[in-house]
Amino acid sequence: MNEDLVKKIRESMITCQADKVLRLIQEAIDQKLDAAMVVKDGLTAGIRVLGNRFERGEAFLPELAVAAETMKEGLKLLEPLLTETVSQEALGSVVIGTVQGDIHDIGKSIVATMLIVNGFTVHDLGTDVSPEQFTAKVRETKANIIAMSALLTTTMDKMRETIDLLKKEGLRDKIKVMIGGAPVSQRFADSIGADGYGVDFNQAVTIAKQFARKDESS
Amino acid sequence: MTLRPKLELLSEADIQRIHEESLALLEDAGMAIHNEEALTLLAQAGCSVDQGKLRAFIPASLVEEQLRKAPQSITLYSRDGEPALQLESNKVHFNPGSAATHLLDRKTGERRHPRVSDVVEFARMVDALSNIDAQSTAVIPADVPSIIADRYRLYLVLQNSTKPVITGTFALDAFDDMRRMLEVIAGSSKKLRDKPLAIFDACPSAPLNWSKLTVHDLLCCAKAGIPVETISMPQLGATGPITLAGSLVLHNAESLSGLVLAQLTSPGAPVIYGGSPTAVDMRYGTARLGAIESIMLTCAYAQMAKHYGLPTHGYLGLSDAKLPADSQSGFEATTGLILGALMGINNIAGVGMLCFESTQSFEKLLLDEVICGMAKRMTEGILVTDETLASEALREVSMKGGDFLRLRHTLTWFRREHFLPGDLVDRQPYEAWKQQGAPDSQARARKQIASILESHQPVPLTSEQKQGLDEIVNDFTKRHKLDPSKLPS
Numbered sequence: 001m002n003e004d005l006v007k008k009i010r011e012s013m014i015t016c017q018a019d020k021v022l023r024l025i026q027e028a029i030d031q032k033l034d035a036a037m038v039v040k041d042g043l044t045a046g047i048r049v050l051g052n053r054f055e056r057g058e059a060f061l062p063e064l065a066v067a068a069e070t071m072k073e074g075l076k077l078l079e080p081l082l083t084e085t086v087s088q089e090a091l092g093s094v095v096i097g098t099v100q101g102d103i104h105d106i107g108k109s110i111v112a113t114m115l116i117v118n119g120f121t122v123h124d125l126g127t128d129v130s131p132e133q134f135t136a137k138v139r140e141t142k143a144n145i146i147a148m149s150a151l152l153t154t155t156m157d158k159m160r161e162t163i164d165l166l167k168k169e170g171l172r173d174k175i176k177v178m179i180g181g182a183p184v185s186q187r188f189a190d191s192i193g194a195d196g197y198g199v200d201f202n203q204a205v206t207i208a209k210q211f212a213r214k215d216e217s218s
Numbered sequence: 219m220t221l222r223p224k225l226e227l228l229s230e231a232d233i234q235r236i237h238e239e240s241l242a243l244l245e246d247a248g249m250a251i252h253n254e255e256a257l258t259l260l261a262q263a264g265c266s267v268d269q270g271k272l273r274a275f276i277p278a279s280l281v282e283e284q285l286r287k288a289p290q291s292i293t294l295y296s297r298d299g300e301p302a303l304q305l306e307s308n309k310v311h312f313n314p315g316s317a318a319t320h321l322l323d324r325k326t327g328e329r330r331h332p333r334v335s336d337v338v339e340f341a342r343m344v345d346a347l348s349n350i351d352a353q354s355t356a357v358i359p360a361d362v363p364s365i366i367a368d369r370y371r372l373y374l375v376l377q378n379s380t381k382p383v384i385t386g387t388f389a390l391d392a393f394d395d396m397r398r399m400l401e402v403i404a405g406s407s408k409k410l411r412d413k414p415l416a417i418f419d420a421c422p423s424a425p426l427n428w429s430k431l432t433v434h435d436l437l438c439c440a441k442a443g444i445p446v447e448t449i450s451m452p453q454l455g456a457t458g459p460i461t462l463a464g465s466l467v468l469h470n471a472e473s474l475s476g477l478v479l480a481q482l483t484s485p486g487a488p489v490i491y492g493g494s495p496t497a498v499d500m501r502y503g504t505a506r507l508g509a510i511e512s513i514m515l516t517c518a519y520a521q522m523a524k525h526y527g528l529p530t531h532g533y534l535g536l537s538d539a540k541l542p543a544d545s546q547s548g549f550e551a552t553t554g555l556i557l558g559a560l561m562g563i564n565n566i567a568g569v570g571m572l573c574f575e576s577t578q579s580f581e582k583l584l585l586d587e588v589i590c591g592m593a594k595r596m597t598e599g600i601l602v603t604d605e606t607l608a609s610e611a612l613r614e615v616s617m618k619g620g621d622f623l624r625l626r627h628t629l630t631w632f633r634r635e636h637f638l639p640g641d642l643v644d645r646q647p648y649e650a651w652k653q654q655g656a657p658d659s660q661a662r663a664r665k666q667i668a669s670i671l672e673s674h675q676p677v678p679l680t681s682e683q684k685q686g687l688d689e690i691v692n693d694f695t696k697r698h699k700l701d702p703s704k705l706p707s
Contacts, residue, residue: 016629057640062632065624106621113624126619199649 013046097125308562315571331360345379402686411443448476491523492531508550543660559593
């Protein structure tokens, strides 16, 4: 019975039926199912299948985007019932946003989606995010990766300011910094002391995974 | 109701004029027909026939009368009896250019004579490609004796695909062998008539000639209830007038004469109005299929056929280029396929073909399949409804922020509204493309061909069907005093 419900959650994730997933999660909570199992064998297992389909060219961005949104909504319902161990099972925790003065959302949102699909916990601050907001969120969530996006050459420098603030607050050593966006380059990343640069969302995921592995080995 | 985008090349007055000119031509100049049975049929129907010159003069009234008997819709079935091609109104289907004497080797790119193994691989590729709706006997195997190569192609294609087949003969005794093969698949001659799974091409020789072989096939098809395509092929400036209107009159006259012969043989016989007109290049003397005039003439005769309410065929998507991934190959194929689709030509043959209808290419087949997908999408037009106008989505995102990517609206509609090409079409960011070795479309196609041939397994014939086909091969091989055990497999 319980396995059935979790299986249904997984299947509904794969078919991107957001409303159904949330309804089933509420049912699982009412039935006092193990929340960790619902996350692992339901939500995460489902989104992983979609991720694999995406790799094979069978699923596409709109499906991943809706699944990632559903994942976030689902976790909101389940979070109060989860113990610390569950979030540790994620590959890592990422604070992401478009820098201050820049309201370009879509590229950053796609990266956030791909990170969720690939097993990261993602805190998306949206657009026009100040260095202070980034830093506060890192402190609050104990994230191990911060990902910043900019589309305008005029706002790129906010990335440097954010890194400087992280240093000043004593957080820089505890976190990996990755950046992306049309005007950004590896050279720029090096010049501001970022740890990684992704030219597209695939590279962003690759880099985040590398960070996660290094984290494990250290 | 969504508007279907469409193409028109002739006004109502033009159509009327060309119709009248074609009928007058058949009456005045007549058709040379190298077949006694056909001439007798025409004489009995009131044509004046010059037996010495094998020429029949067909009165306009007879053409008008027979036009009313021809079916407006023809359905072709898959090998397992499912409806596959609906040749009617503006429905569009694609199949490969047929009877290539040469092939570009899919590994080395060398132009060479095809082998049996190529016929098999080509049929399996076509079977796997979703935007190619039918097979053709696309390449002629040079490693079987040429006297039986026509029917041996069909034997190979039938074993490697469930899609219907467009085919044809090279010898007078071929039709019966091929008909028998089709009957084995369908179950009986009655079942083949009810659910035909092949079309035979019958090509008059311009100007106004039906050869012994082609008219024989035309009559045989009409008797067996197997669909036949008349493929008139005037060469503008050589075997037809240089002007488009003049060659259109010739094309129309030849096509109508074929229709009359089929209807006199068997009223209601399924005939498809087709063709393969070419523009003669006045510098090199070559017959160009990729020329814009060839494409225009094909679309124009299709408009005539639609005026008569007949199912249509056109030879489009071919290129006169020599290399499959050359840009000429792309632009000639695209022009033909898109315009043919806009014209609503029911059976568009030609994908894969290069070099004046002589050379098939695996790479071009695959690249052309993308154009077929684009063309099909184009014909679906733009759906305008409450939902597609996206009024809710527009307000939600504009006022609340966020993006359209994560909306249910996007999820619901993106597959329905958009043609999603595979990795043959380069859509990667620059860096990712470069990291993969900067592949061009030829390299991408070759990679995909290998993976399709590795993974795609066509549905096999039943053992009874296979045995039935083998017996027929045995029959015709022995009839030609050949050793069936020496045929390559």
